[in-house]
Amino acid sequence: MEKILVIEDEPDMVMGLKDNLEYEGYSVVTAADGVEGIEKAVAELPDLIVLDLMLPKKDGYDVCKELRSKGMDTPIIMLTAKSQEVDKVLGLELGADDYVTKPFSIREVLARIKAVLRRKGGRQQKLESYDFGNVHADFRKSCVTKGSELIELSHYENEILRLLIANRDEPVSRNRLLDEVWGYDLFPTTRTIDNHIVKLRQKIEEDPKNPEHVVTVHGIGYKFVD
Numbered sequence: 001m002e003k004i005l006v007i008e009d010e011p012d013m014v015m016g017l018k019d020n021l022e023y024e025g026y027s028v029v030t031a032a033d034g035v036e037g038i039e040k041a042v043a044e045l046p047d048l049i050v051l052d053l054m055l056p057k058k059d060g061y062d063v064c065k066e067l068r069s070k071g072m073d074t075p076i077i078m079l080t081a082k083s084q085e086v087d088k089v090l091g092l093e094l095g096a097d098d099y100v101t102k103p104f105s106i107r108e109v110l111a112r113i114k115a116v117l118r119r120k121g122g123r124q125q126k127l128e129s130y131d132f133g134n135v136h137a138d139f140r141k142s143c144v145t146k147g148s149e150l151i152e153l154s155h156y157e158n159e160i161l162r163l164l165i166a167n168r169d170e171p172v173s174r175n176r177l178l179d180e181v182w183g184y185d186l187f188p189t190t191r192t193i194d195n196h197i198v199k200l201r202q203k204i205e206e207d208p209k210n211p212e213h214v215v216t217v218h219g220i221g222y223k224f225v226d
Helices: 011-023 034-044 060-069 085-093 106-122 155-166 174-182 191-204
Strands: 003-007 027-031 048-052 076-080 098-101 129-132 135-138 143-146 149-152 214-217 221-224
Touching: 003 011, 003 034, 011 027, 011 106, 027 034, 034 048, 034 060, 048 060, 048 106, 060 076, 076 106, 098 106, 135 155, 143 191, 155 174, 155 191, 155 221, 174 191, 174 221, 191 214, 191 221
Parallel strands: 003 027, 003 048, 048 076, 076 098
Antiparallel strands: 129 135, 135 143, 143 149, 214 221
């Protein structure tokens, strides 16, 4: 039975989600604020987290950021009353897998949960670490050691590098990167990938302007060369 953590402070919303999720066969754990949500996520190790954006003590952005910084790659679906594009982009940048704007139908949330869990279940076992050049990549901790320097990677930089290395010497398209790393088909633009690649190269390449490892495949995307 898959376990879902609902981090939400509105009692009626919690009850509605809990009842419907349990009816669908999920085990449900709840938390009423951001601090409790982080504690429950670490203790319960849920298969998926439904996370409200506006929470007491810690908001959804901070919760998402902290969980990702702890190395947790549990899928996160954000719930929010905000509809501005900037809020959606920020949530996804911090590591959320999907985003649902209130008011929403329970059927929509259930469909999103099933889709995210299906993607998660279909993924191959993830690479945990890899060495190349003078770089040691630790994907569990979202960091690389370059020589003697420890450099933190953002959640998306970490996952992009992991996917490219897992498919080393083979081109990976921008659309595949969006689908497998972001897990969100409607992300506004593939330019987002290019921006993350630039930042990743600055952290791992000896000469970011003339990369040796994360190279561009024109018209397709990128590939990793050992």
